[in-house]
Amino acid sequence: MEDRASAPAAPAAARPVGGAATLADARAQLAAAVELLGYDRGTYELLAAPRREVTVSIPLRRDDGSVEVLTGHRVQHNYSRGPGKGGVRFSPQVDLDEVRALAMWMTWKCALLDVPYGGAKGGVRIDPRQCSTAELERVTRRFTSEISPLIGPTQDVPAPDVGTDEQTMAWMMDTYSVGAGHTVLGVVTGKPVALGGSLGRASATSRGVVHVALAALGHLGLDPRRSTAAVQGFGKVGRGTARFLAEAGVAVRAVSDQDGAVAALDGAGGPGLDVAALEAHVDATGSVAGFRGGVRVTGEELLAADVDLLVPAAVEGVLHEGNAADVRARLVVEGANGPTTAAADALLAERGVLVVPDILANAGGVIVSYFEWVQANQAYWWSEDEVESRLADRMTSAWDQVLAQSQRHGVDLRAAATSLAVQRVTEAHVLRGLYP
Numbered sequence: 001m002e003d004r005a006s007a008p009a010a011p012a013a014a015r016p017v018g019g020a021a022t023l024a025d026a027r028a029q030l031a032a033a034v035e036l037l038g039y040d041r042g043t044y045e046l047l048a049a050p051r052r053e054v055t056v057s058i059p060l061r062r063d064d065g066s067v068e069v070l071t072g073h074r075v076q077h078n079y080s081r082g083p084g085k086g087g088v089r090f091s092p093q094v095d096l097d098e099v100r101a102l103a104m105w106m107t108w109k110c111a112l113l114d115v116p117y118g119g120a121k122g123g124v125r126i127d128p129r130q131c132s133t134a135e136l137e138r139v140t141r142r143f144t145s146e147i148s149p150l151i152g153p154t155q156d157v158p159a160p161d162v163g164t165d166e167q168t169m170a171w172m173m174d175t176y177s178v179g180a181g182h183t184v185l186g187v188v189t190g191k192p193v194a195l196g197g198s199l200g201r202a203s204a205t206s207r208g209v210v211h212v213a214l215a216a217l218g219h220l221g222l223d224p225r226r227s228t229a230a231v232q233g234f235g236k237v238g239r240g241t242a243r244f245l246a247e248a249g250v251a252v253r254a255v256s257d258q259d260g261a262v263a264a265l266d267g268a269g270g271p272g273l274d275v276a277a278l279e280a281h282v283d284a285t286g287s288v289a290g291f292r293g294g295v296r297v298t299g300e301e302l303l304a305a306d307v308d309l310l311v312p313a314a315v316e317g318v319l320h321e322g323n324a325a326d327v328r329a330r331l332v333v334e335g336a337n338g339p340t341t342a343a344a345d346a347l348l349a350e351r352g353v354l355v356v357p358d359i360l361a362n363a364g365g366v367i368v369s370y371f372e373w374v375q376a377n378q379a380y381w382w383s384e385d386e387v388e389s390r391l392a393d394r395m396t397s398a399w400d401q402v403l404a405q406s407q408r409h410g411v412d413l414r415a416a417a418t419s420l421a422v423q424r425v426t427e428a429h430v431l432r433g434l435y436p
């Protein structure tokens with residue numbers, strides 16, 4: 001007779017995890033937008049699946065002579081409105097489903113901000129913190145070489161993302177150019193300024209986050225000079241966000257990175273963390289951890305901080321079913337891609353927390369990537385002021401459009417932003433028609 005007590009428990013309803021969960025959320029957002037717009041099932045299916053994707057093996061020769069084989073992906077979700085566009089991330093969490101979700105979000109982001117691109121994303125499953133610079137260069141060059149038939153200024157234009165930076169883009173540009181036999185500046189964006197990068201690109205995502213954060217605070221009737229914020233992540237996005245928020249008079253009360261989190265020592269009405277001193281500490285030590293001008297807190301405490309504004313600016317899925325009810329901020333502005341799961345989105349909405357979605361909030365990066373690509377293709381460089389003011393105009397106008405769409409349809413800002421984007425992509429697709 002079967003011993004029921006020791007029989008394996010029936011698997012709980014299979015719940016996606018990791019990249020599969022991220023992709024399921026992205027597809028659910030698309031489905032909601034398709035429904036709001038009254039489009040048919042075929043439109044959903046067309047937009048739910050990537051147009052093209054490639055998985056490559058990257059043999060990496062480590063500095064000690066050993067060889068490891070890594071996996072990389074490049075997914076082109078859609079190119080109805082122009083070439084693919086989107087970052088390349090180096091992270092141990094990378095999997096194909098995650099890259100598919102991120103590529104889909106790039107399509108919406110580019111359409112929402114009306115930059116003439118589709119969406120794409122790439123990733124290599126690797127922990128860049130465990131690599132020397134020489135190893136990172138070898139990985140980057142081999143990955144670029146493997147995906148080079150797919151990329152190019154008119155095909156698909158990579159950029160930095162989690163775990164990659166200007167130097168990565170310089171290596172990608174060089175590898176592609178060596179293959180082409182001439183320098184192709186427009187093949188990637190987010191390059192160093194000395195190598196065809198744009199002034200204002202490095203700070204663009206953070207500036208954009210702060211443009212919409214200030215607009216959203218104003219919408220809620222909050223004066224930035226009396227507002228408080230917590231920022232999760234102190235890398236390419238979070239660091240500048242903390243700085244520009246402080247410059248706008250917002251008291252930054254807590255920040256975190258992969259190694260720790262710190263909160264301001266002063267009382268609730270105080271000026272918050274000294275962000276300039278914190279930046280100097282990070283430059284000296286590589287992390288916010290151990291900053292003398294603050295008190296150590298946990299990452300979960302940071303997400304639950306008693307502040308007006310919370311900016312998750314690290315990775316996806318950090319606000320989930322298990323912690324969304326603890327969020328005390330009135331406003332969440334998504335500096336990262338996909339930081340709020342669908343379950344958390346629902347919990348936050350129930351509690352009246354306003355969430356400004358990633359495809360709007362962090363679009364400053366791809367906007368200035370577009371400016372960089374335009375400048376590279378024309379071989380004519382703009383001033384920093386020109387870049388900054390065009391960035392501000394685009395971010396504010398997108399915020400106005402998303403808010404109007406949300407009021408028109410009585411939906412949250414994510415559904416408003418996604419539906420505007422899906423509408424634009426579908427219009428382009430319908431005008432082009434199906435071939436054959």
Ligand code: GLU
Nearest residue numbers: 086087159161365366369
């Ligand atoms: N990786 C950034 C993003 O997720 C920038 C992409 C780009 O500039 O192409 O938006």
